[in-house]
Amino acid sequence: MNKPTTPLLLRSLSSAEALTQLLQRSLNPWEETYLAHYSTYWNAIHTDPRLLLIPVDDHIVHRGDGVFEAFRLINNKFYLLPQHLKRLRSSAGAIGLEIPWSNADLEQLFKELALAARDPHLIFRLFVSRGNGSFTANPYDCPHPHLTVVACRFKPYPTEKYQMGVKIGRSAILQKPEPYCRIKSCNYLPNVLMKKEAVDRGLDFVISFDENGLLAESSTENIFILTPHRELHFPRLQRILKGTTLERCLQIAKERLHIAHHERDLTETDLIQAQEVFMIGTTLDILPVSSYEKHSFASQEVSQQLLTLLREDQM
Numbered sequence: 001m002n003k004p005t006t007p008l009l010l011r012s013l014s015s016a017e018a019l020t021q022l023l024q025r026s027l028n029p030w031e032e033t034y035l036a037h038y039s040t041y042w043n044a045i046h047t048d049p050r051l052l053l054i055p056v057d058d059h060i061v062h063r064g065d066g067v068f069e070a071f072r073l074i075n076n077k078f079y080l081l082p083q084h085l086k087r088l089r090s091s092a093g094a095i096g097l098e099i100p101w102s103n104a105d106l107e108q109l110f111k112e113l114a115l116a117a118r119d120p121h122l123i124f125r126l127f128v129s130r131g132n133g134s135f136t137a138n139p140y141d142c143p144h145p146h147l148t149v150v151a152c153r154f155k156p157y158p159t160e161k162y163q164m165g166v167k168i169g170r171s172a173i174l175q176k177p178e179p180y181c182r183i184k185s186c187n188y189l190p191n192v193l194m195k196k197e198a199v200d201r202g203l204d205f206v207i208s209f210d211e212n213g214l215l216a217e218s219s220t221e222n223i224f225i226l227t228p229h230r231e232l233h234f235p236r237l238q239r240i241l242k243g244t245t246l247e248r249c250l251q252i253a254k255e256r257l258h259i260a261h262h263e264r265d266l267t268e269t270d271l272i273q274a275q276e277v278f279m280i281g282t283t284l285d286i287l288p289v290s291s292y293e294k295h296s297f298a299s300q301e302v303s304q305q306l307l308t309l310l311r312e313d314q315m
């Protein structure tokens with residue numbers, strides 16, 4: 001058995017000692033990117049990541065009962081923010097979670113956070129939790145939802161992945177059933193296990209299929225293809241999380257490249273016979289796929305064009 005990194009110390013601390021200890025701990029390397037955050041637990045903006053805390057009795061922690069979004073500030077401008085807020089409200093509505101803050105108030109808060117973060121390129125991580133209550137499964141035991149927003153420095157995907165393409169494979173994990181596949185909830189265990197699968201197999205992404213063998217998506221990215229007839233085809237929105245980047249990119253492809261798009265049932269054979277395959281999402285924009293399992297894709301022409309157009313759209 002490995003030695004635990006934190007040995008279990010049996011001692012008691014006063015509240016004052018605990019607070020001192022909290023504020024004195026050294027930061028983990030990833031916390032250096034948490035530039036500013038807000039939480040309704042503090043009802044304040046902080047820049048010290050040590051204060052980024054959610055109580056363990058919040059339903060988001062012990063039941064995954066909450067919704068989330070990730071959106072970007074690019075060159076000091078929010079990109080696709082109304083689309084992200086719309087999806088946030090749709091996810092919350094699907095689980096009966098009320099979001100009591102208006103979009104105008106939320107946008108004001110994001111602007112304040114951007115000012116506090118002092119960086120023109122940020123990724124915002126937003127969580128609305130059912131809130132704290134007793135430890136039961138009953139959501140009505142949690143009287144108020146809580147909001148946490150973290151403005152993080154944006155770390156772009158490695159440049160060579162845009163030039164060489166990414167390697168993808170078939171996930172052993174089935175796509176989530178309806179309606180959960182359409183809800184961006186914090187109940188993302190299958191997505192986490194898909195990412196683990198990709199890392200363990202030395203792949204960039206694995207793709208889930210549904211119970212009928214139809215292509216779905218990756219852990220936090222959408223997938224779509226360019227057919228041999230030069231059309232863009234993507235899986236049915238009924239069975240995936242509708243990506244804000246996918247939607248925008250298809251619009252751009254139609255307007256600027258005159259490439260039509262269709263939502264349809266896609267099989268593994270469609271994927272293998274595709275002219276080009278694309279991974280798409282907020283954190284990566286659009287990435288060409290170089291291989292799926294043992295099959296390689298030679299062309300990246302349209303993905304490079306779409307990437308250029310998407311980056312223009314973000315300016």
Ligand SMILES: Cc1ncc(COP(=O)(O)O)c(C=O)c1O
Nearest residue numbers: 220221222241243244245281282
């Ligand atoms: C399951 C899933 N699919 C697709 C996406 C891509 O969506 P977007 O383009 O809005 O980032 C995400 C990311 O939020 C996701 O979690």
